[in-house]
Amino acid sequence: MLTVDKVSGEVLFTDKPKGRKVSFEDALMKVKQDQESADDRFKEAFLKEKDHMKVVDQKFEEAMKRKDELDMPIKPIDLD
Numbered sequence: 001m002l003t004v005d006k007v008s009g010e011v012l013f014t015d016k017p018k019g020r021k022v023s024f025e026d027a028l029m030k031v032k033q034d035q036e037s038a039d040d041r042f043k044e045a046f047l048k049e050k051d052h053m054k055v056v057d058q059k060f061e062e063a064m065k066r067k068d069e070l071d072m073p074i075k076p077i078d079l080d
Contacts, residue, residue, distance in 0.1 A: 003012040 001015045001017070003014075004010065005012055
């Protein structure tokens with residue numbers, strides 16, 4: 001907070017706001033909680049990606065089974 005003289009415009013004094021005091025134990029507990037939640041989010045994302053890869057692999061296998069059913073495309077060079 002600044003205190004300024006209205007007439008001269010000089011700064012008379014400054015007062016820094018007091019920060020709230022946090023104990024070391026509270027800060028350590030918060031860091032541990034943040035770390036645990038980050039680990040949980042990582043595990044969830046990993047499992048989701050793993051499931052997604054299973055779906056992609058299944059679709060690929062189905063496409064490989066059906067590849068023989070498709071007609072061979074006509075190559076432009078064969079038209080000559």
